[in-house]
Amino acid sequence: MFLKIKHFKRDFNKWTLLIVALSLFLAIPIFSILISLFSGNGEMWEHITSYFLFDYIKNSAILIFGTGLLTFTIGTSSAWIVAKYTFKYKKVIEWLLFMPLAIPSYIVAYTYVGLIGYGGTFIEILRDFGLSINRIEMMNIYGLIWVLSFSLYPYVYAGTRTIFQSYPSQLKHTASLLGVSNKKYFFSVALPLASPGIIGGMFLVFMEVLNDYGAAKYYGVNTFTTGIFRTWTALEDLQSSIYLSAILVILVFILVLIVKWLRGRRSYNLKQTNAIHKNEIKRTKLSGLKRILYLGILLVPILFGFILPLMQLVIWGIQTFDSMFNYDLIILGLESLSLGLSTALLVVFLACLLIYLSKWNYFKQFNVFSKIATLGYVIPGAIIGVGIIRTSKSLTDLFSFQFNLEIGHLVYNSILVLIYAYMFRFIAVAYNSIEGNTLKLGKNLSESSYLLGYGKIKTFFKIDFPLLKNALISSFVLVLIDVMKELPLTLILKPYNLSTLAVRAYEYAEDERVAEAALPALFLIFLIGTMITLLNYKLKENK
Amino acid sequence: MKILEIENLSKSFESKFEVVSDCTFNIQAGNICAIVGESGSGKTTLFRLIAGLERPDKGTIRINGTLMSSDKFIRDIKDRNVGLVFQDFSLFPHLTVKENIEFGLNKNKDEKVEKLLQTIKMENFPNRYPNELSGGQQQRVSLARSLAMDPDLLLLDEPFSSLDTQLKSKIRQELRDIIKKIGISSVFITHDIIDALEIADEIIFMDNGKIIRQCLIEDVFKEIKDEKIQNNMVELKKNAELILNALKKN
Numbered sequence: 001m002f003l004k005i006k007h008f009k010r011d012f013n014k015w016t017l018l019i020v021a022l023s024l025f026l027a028i029p030i031f032s033i034l035i036s037l038f039s040g041n042g043e044m045w046e047h048i049t050s051y052f053l054f055d056y057i058k059n060s061a062i063l064i065f066g067t068g069l070l071t072f073t074i075g076t077s078s079a080w081i082v083a084k085y086t087f088k089y090k091k092v093i094e095w096l097l098f099m100p101l102a103i104p105s106y107i108v109a110y111t112y113v114g115l116i117g118y119g120g121t122f123i124e125i126l127r128d129f130g131l132s133i134n135r136i137e138m139m140n141i142y143g144l145i146w147v148l149s150f151s152l153y154p155y156v157y158a159g160t161r162t163i164f165q166s167y168p169s170q171l172k173h174t175a176s177l178l179g180v181s182n183k184k185y186f187f188s189v190a191l192p193l194a195s196p197g198i199i200g201g202m203f204l205v206f207m208e209v210l211n212d213y214g215a216a217k218y219y220g221v222n223t224f225t226t227g228i229f230r231t232w233t234a235l236e237d238l239q240s241s242i243y244l245s246a247i248l249v250i251l252v253f254i255l256v257l258i259v260k261w262l263r264g265r266r267s268y269n270l271k272q273t274n275a276i277h278k279n280e281i282k283r284t285k286l287s288g289l290k291r292i293l294y295l296g297i298l299l300v301p302i303l304f305g306f307i308l309p310l311m312q313l314v315i316w317g318i319q320t321f322d323s324m325f326n327y328d329l330i331i332l333g334l335e336s337l338s339l340g341l342s343t344a345l346l347v348v349f350l351a352c353l354l355i356y357l358s359k360w361n362y363f364k365q366f367n368v369f370s371k372i373a374t375l376g377y378v379i380p381g382a383i384i385g386v387g388i389i390r391t392s393k394s395l396t397d398l399f400s401f402q403f404n405l406e407i408g409h410l411v412y413n414s415i416l417v418l419i420y421a422y423m424f425r426f427i428a429v430a431y432n433s434i435e436g437n438t439l440k441l442g443k444n445l446s447e448s449s450y451l452l453g454y455g456k457i458k459t460f461f462k463i464d465f466p467l468l469k470n471a472l473i474s475s476f477v478l479v480l481i482d483v484m485k486e487l488p489l490t491l492i493l494k495p496y497n498l499s500t501l502a503v504r505a506y507e508y509a510e511d512e513r514v515a516e517a518a519l520p521a522l523f524l525i526f527l528i529g530t531m532i533t534l535l536n537y538k539l540k541e542n543k
Numbered sequence: 544m545k546i547l548e549i550e551n552l553s554k555s556f557e558s559k560f561e562v563v564s565d566c567t568f569n570i571q572a573g574n575i576c577a578i579v580g581e582s583g584s585g586k587t588t589l590f591r592l593i594a595g596l597e598r599p600d601k602g603t604i605r606i607n608g609t610l611m612s613s614d615k616f617i618r619d620i621k622d623r624n625v626g627l628v629f630q631d632f633s634l635f636p637h638l639t640v641k642e643n644i645e646f647g648l649n650k651n652k653d654e655k656v657e658k659l660l661q662t663i664k665m666e667n668f669p670n671r672y673p674n675e676l677s678g679g680q681q682q683r684v685s686l687a688r689s690l691a692m693d694p695d696l697l698l699l700d701e702p703f704s705s706l707d708t709q710l711k712s713k714i715r716q717e718l719r720d721i722i723k724k725i726g727i728s729s730v731f732i733t734h735d736i737i738d739a740l741e742i743a744d745e746i747i748f749m750d751n752g753k754i755i756r757q758c759l760i761e762d763v764f765k766e767i768k769d770e771k772i773q774n775n776m777v778e779l780k781k782n783a784e785l786i787l788n789a790l791k792k793n
Contacts, residue, residue: 006614007598007600007614009615010598010614010615010616010617011598011617362598442631444629444631444633445633445635447594447596447620447627447629447633448627448629448633448635448688449635449646450595450596450620450621451594451620451621451623451625451626451627451689451692452621452646452647452688452689452692453621453647453692454621454647455621462646463635466637467636467637
């Protein structure tokens, strides 16, 4: 440390300054919430702790446990079958297994009520068969677990499948030679080795569960996120909603620590011990009864997570087509898309900036700031929204009292504030993906360029950029999808004259006009589905 | 004339342990110098310090009489006029052989590239991509790319480690011929003393971050007391390990 201080003047450069400034700028919502904690609790805090807080904690815990269990079961079983077996229409099924990601979970929640609620499509079919059933109760915490699990299992499926696919056949052969049964091999070798992918996927599921607002609100389940909204909007107590946000942030960090502890110091890298070549990975062809059983296992999540919700949306879409399909809807879709495109572009640019500033900065201790800037993905959108509102309030007060300037209309009704919030929330998506790829590139290529007389920025454009192009495109698409699906943050911060497909679908559903939510939802699914398909195509091309 | 002057150079990373510790040595212009040491002896870090890819904790580096780094000053990598051939060759995978070689050039590109392609005997492959070349060819392209800049000093990081034994001997001689033909001062690091004995004019032995001995190649024989080894070059090569141990003891 002494040496670093001694060399401060020599080693301090503009990149050091920029990384600190940029990271602090991005992390304003978090600092804002932390600082607000010291201003005392709000007027309604006692009321909240007496009547709601226990419910928020209990329900959030049940949701995490329930969705965790279900997504683990669905995600790992389907990943195992896809990775280890070949069967007819495998490519189509693989693609369909990803598709639930295209339907936001709150839209899936509406469709289930349309399917099995009073007068629901499925209920009518059952009645036609002579069954006197009025409805299947969905609008409770168990229904919410069902909906969220079938919407979010692809996170577990994606990470786990990649790991299962990388196992060389010799791993199974070694186990067989040691007399290990198939069942024991799966539970004591394959599954533990896949734990980084499983844990990583489940962590994303938990973050999405905690971030969910639309589905929980619709099903009437009190969670932290619905509580933050209610405290701020219905009880009009911003300070108490900040307190709730702080508790949720603490819970999230406990989850992060648990994930780190679960990962431990063990190595799961097969490359260290086995040379993995494509020809060493063999897949079994499914046949007979096993084929029916395994295909059934794969079709369950596709049916409940994608086909049934989509089918219900299509039915509603046809019913409301004449009244809902109009010029406004097209404009709304284009607005959503352009908001997503511009945000994704900015996010990818900022993620690159954070990564490369960290590389170019000689004081590696300062790189911790870039990690703070990427915390947004583990912080639910509602909290970020509240943090930004809190900052905006301080800013407008400051200008009003100190300079007698009213800037409220600029801050509260600006699309820039919304885009800024998206940037903080989703920068980690792009950051992690691009950083992983820069690590794969190594530093020798850019160092070669420096030695050949190129500066840092020129090297980035001449060497890193062309080699990272695919990673940048993937990150861009992932952020675009996330932005287009995002609901709580958009609801809190959107200017009054701007709407998105996600918000419009939510507003109709909130108004008890669920059928009319179908066309905006279908339009959103169509756009996201197209993005996922394009991304899949690009990734295959990369292989 | 000295091409490289290192004085009291030290570098540590996160831990307090010094990877390069108080190193002082000079290298004469026009010579090929080998820095020999086992894995973890600090030779790669020393190399990176010379190239400007790491920042020293203390000490000074001068190349061709010009100060490159001290406690208060660091010359930017691109202003050092140092060429470095990495162990993995680090050819830009999206550029052809020709584009790789001309990457750092601003003028007379075609003329210079053609000349270098002839020097490295690759004139028939200017449009090939790195993944279409053998290990030896990739190394020659990487060498040509560095030489194109007319550096004052050429650094080669373990230039033979990724080559198989049969190819090694051929490449060693080729490399020496090219370097001597161009007449550039060069330093290379290796863990294999035979590499050093075959192509270097002088050798620096490094252990635990410290320089333990520097001598001209002919003096290596004098350092060893064993007459059999002194009188027979073949024996000398066979007994490389013995030589290294003897030098460490002395």
